[in-house]
Amino acid sequence: MTEAAAHAAVSASAAAVATPILSIRQVIKRFGQRPVLRGITLDVASGEFLTILGESGSGKTTLLRLIAGFEDLDSGEIWMGAERLDRIPAHRRQVNTVFQSYAIFPHLSVFENVAYGLRAKFTPKSEIPERVTKALAMVKMDEFAQAAPAKLSGGQQQRVALARALVNRPRVLLLDEPLSALDANLRRQMQVELKSLQREVGITFIFVTHDQEEAMALSDRVALLRAGLLEQVAPPREIYGGPATAYAAQFIGQTNLLRTEVRDGIASAGSITWRTFGATGTATYSLRPECIRLVAESASVPSADATTARFRGCIRNQSFGGAMDLIEIDCGGAHTIRARIASPGILTGEREFEFTANDAVRVREGEPD
Amino acid sequence: MYSRAYKTAVTIPPLLWVTVFLLVPYAILFCYSFWSVSAAQAIVHNWNLQNYLQLARNPIYLQVLFRSMRVAASVTVLALLLGYPLAYYLSFHAAKRKDLLYQLVIIPLWASYLVRGYAWKTILGSDGVLNGFLQYLHITHRPVEFFLYSPFAVIITLTHIYTPFTLLPIYASLEHIPRNLVEASHDLGASPWSTFCRVILPLSLPGVLAGATFAFVLTLGDFLAPLLVGGPSGIMISNVVVSLFGAAYNWPLGAAISFCMMLLVVTLLFITERLEERLALS
Numbered sequence: 024m025t026e027a028a029a030h031a032a033v034s035a036s037a038a039a040v041a042t043p044i045l046s047i048r049q050v051i052k053r054f055g056q057r058p059v060l061r062g063i064t065l066d067v068a069s070g071e072f073l074t075i076l077g078e079s080g081s082g083k084t085t086l087l088r089l090i091a092g093f094e095d096l097d098s099g100e101i102w103m104g105a106e107r108l109d110r111i112p113a114h115r116r117q118v119n120t121v122f123q124s125y126a127i128f129p130h131l132s133v134f135e136n137v138a139y140g141l142r143a144k145f146t147p148k149s150e151i152p153e154r155v156t157k158a159l160a161m162v163k164m165d166e167f168a169q170a171a172p173a174k175l176s177g178g179q180q181q182r183v184a185l186a187r188a189l190v191n192r193p194r195v196l197l198l199d200e201p202l203s204a205l206d207a208n209l210r211r212q213m214q215v216e217l218k219s220l221q222r223e224v225g226i227t228f229i230f231v232t233h234d235q236e237e238a239m240a241l242s243d244r245v246a247l248l249r250a251g252l253l254e255q256v257a258p259p260r261e262i263y264g265g266p267a268t269a270y271a272a273q274f275i276g277q278t279n280l281l282r283t284e285v286r287d288g289i290a291s292a293g294s295i296t297w298r299t300f301g302a303t304g305t306a307t308y309s310l311r312p313e314c315i316r317l318v319a320e321s322a323s324v325p326s327a328d329a330t331t332a333r334f335r336g337c338i339r340n341q342s343f344g345g346a347m348d349l350i351e352i353d354c355g356g357a358h359t360i361r362a363r364i365a366s367p368g369i370l371t372g373e374r375e376f377e378f379t380a381n382d383a384v385r386v387r388e389g390e391p392d
Numbered sequence: 393m394y395s396r397a398y399k400t401a402v403t404i405p406p407l408l409w410v411t412v413f414l415l416v417p418y419a420i421l422f423c424y425s426f427w428s429v430s431a432a433q434a435i436v437h438n439w440n441l442q443n444y445l446q447l448a449r450n451p452i453y454l455q456v457l458f459r460s461m462r463v464a465a466s467v468t469v470l471a472l473l474l475g476y477p478l479a480y481y482l483s484f485h486a487a488k489r490k491d492l493l494y495q496l497v498i499i500p501l502w503a504s505y506l507v508r509g510y511a512w513k514t515i516l517g518s519d520g521v522l523n524g525f526l527q528y529l530h531i532t533h534r535p536v537e538f539f540l541y542s543p544f545a546v547i548i549t550l551t552h553i554y555t556p557f558t559l560l561p562i563y564a565s566l567e568h569i570p571r572n573l574v575e576a577s578h579d580l581g582a583s584p585w586s587t588f589c590r591v592i593l594p595l596s597l598p599g600v601l602a603g604a605t606f607a608f609v610l611t612l613g614d615f616l617a618p619l620l621v622g623g624p625s626g627i628m629i630s631n632v633v634v635s636l637f638g639a640a641y642n643w644p645l646g647a648a649i650s651f652c653m654m655l656l657v658v659t660l661l662f663i664t665e666r667l668e669e670r671l672a673l674s
Contacts, residue, residue, distance in 0.1 A: 122575070143590075
């Protein structure tokens with residue numbers, strides 16, 4: 024994606040969608056004097072997998088709890104279709120939550136846990152066994168129906184929590200860091216299952232996590248939250264390829280942030296220069312490590328054209344990473360560039376590198392506006 | 393981990409304490425219950441079952457025992473009815489007032505039992521606060537006599553005294569309920585009332601059981617409240633024991649009653665403990 028296109032996409036701010044199932048408008052929430060959400064506007068499309076990504080303390084769980092109805096907002100509105108969601112109590116909202124710590128009822132069997140929501144809504148008794156069994160089968164827990172929750176592992180409790188929420192056929196499913204308590208392997212497996220489950224049931228998922236890899240792997244769109252404000256809302260590929268801000272560039276994947284001086288269509292950061300369409304002045308660019316290529320050391324290499332930038336630097340450090348090596352390049356001054364290069368062999372001394380000028384994406388610094 | 397000497401050092405004192413102050417006295421009491429009193433008011437060490445047989449034959453003892461159990465059951469029910477709502481409010485809805493209210497529940501426990509007993513005497517008596525108030529409002533025209541010196545007075549007084557004992561274990565068990573379970577229940581569409589019935593109450597049952605046991609057992613063994621406000625019709629089993637060990641000077645019979653009481657209470661504790669375990673497991 025070109026720099027200009029990236030900016031256009033970001034300014035359209037993907038926060039508005041054609042037929043939103045959930046519409047969050049100018050939501051502000053304070054705990055005492057401390058502002059937690061400072062004006063969130065976000066539309067959630069029907070059937071999408073939206074991830075709210077942020078560091079701890081960014082307000083992501085609070086936003087989820089506002090949608091679920093566990094907290095009252097200080098100002099703003101939350102709409103579900105034509106219904107003002109924030110005006111109705113939690114138990115009458117057509118949303119269900121999968122809690123971070125599962126919140127399985129310890130005094131009820133797995134079956135009764137899943138049946139809880141159906142009984143609470145006075146579903147005909149004859150329907151309950153079939154729906155519960157189906158929901159448990161969906162998460163591969165049907166053989167545990169009569170088990171006591173205390174006998175289940177964390178991963179199994181997680182599945183029960185998922186079945187317990189999905190059996191109610193909510194319009195939106197809220198997931199509060201549901202995988203954070205699982206170990207790495209189980210976590211990856213659950214990610215895959217969660218994604219295919221979402222496709223299967225076609226329910227809108229709003230997923231909260233602090234793990235950017237998880238966010239990228241699962242989501243149709245990512246809403247990046249920073250200190251109570253939305254930094255960027257876009258599909259993960261778009262955020263990765265065209266981060267709007269320095270923060271977004273650093274939070275989603277690794278990057279090199281280059282503080283540059285732009286003059287006459289040329290950006291320069293120390294000894295590195297490239298062509299840009301950006302306006303004159305100081306600017307920050309994000310350059311992903313894998314966008315950097317090694318230039319072969321032979322005379323037959325053609326010289327760089329206008330769309331390619333070349334620079335020389337000393338190999339500071341090289342760490343083997345299987346398919347890609349991570350290389351730290353000292354370019355003089357305070358500039359250290361990290362590059363991710365596929366099987367370069369062992370590099371030493373000073374080498375020449377290049378990147379396509381359009382891969383350097385101009386980003387905003389500081390707080391989102 | 394710990395040395396043998398350390399283990400011995402921490403085990404011996406409590407063992408010694410239990411032996412000297414509990415086991416030995418119980419053993420002595422047990423022996424007494426098989427002895428008898430001679431015409432000359434001397435304890436005779438002739439082993440027999442006379443005392444136990446007398447308890448079974450003479451209906452007066454069983455009557456008093458049943459009355460005591462009725463009073464204990466009434467106090468238990470009243471203490472639960474008063475204690476549970478307050479414990480629930482404290483744990484779930486008191487917010488900033490929680491600490492203050494908690495202290496208000498605790499503080500009466502510091503006042504002497506006797507003071508509280510006498511206070512009820514002043515309230516319930518024929519010239520008491522309650523009768524004065526009722527007459528002032530012209531609800532009654534002469535003092536209501538059954539307020540004081542009746543099982544009613546005993547129940548009121550003991551309910552007042554033992555409600556905090558019931559409230560505290562209930563409060564503790566309510567505090568232990570993870571709040572996200574309550575949120576999960578609301579999330580799944582259960583109204584606050586339904587959430588209370590299906591999540592909060594079942595999960596607080598161990599505390600209810602513990603609190604009920606406190607109220608029942610403490611009331612059953614109480615003798616001061618009947619003495620202060622009970623009158624002749626309010627006599628409870630412990631008063632009988634007290635008089636047998638005192639004025640009536642029949643230690644063997646007193647010991648036999650005490651032993652039966654102890655057996656009753658221990659059985660009760662055993663059952664409730666089992667129930668609590670089962671509740672905790674499910």
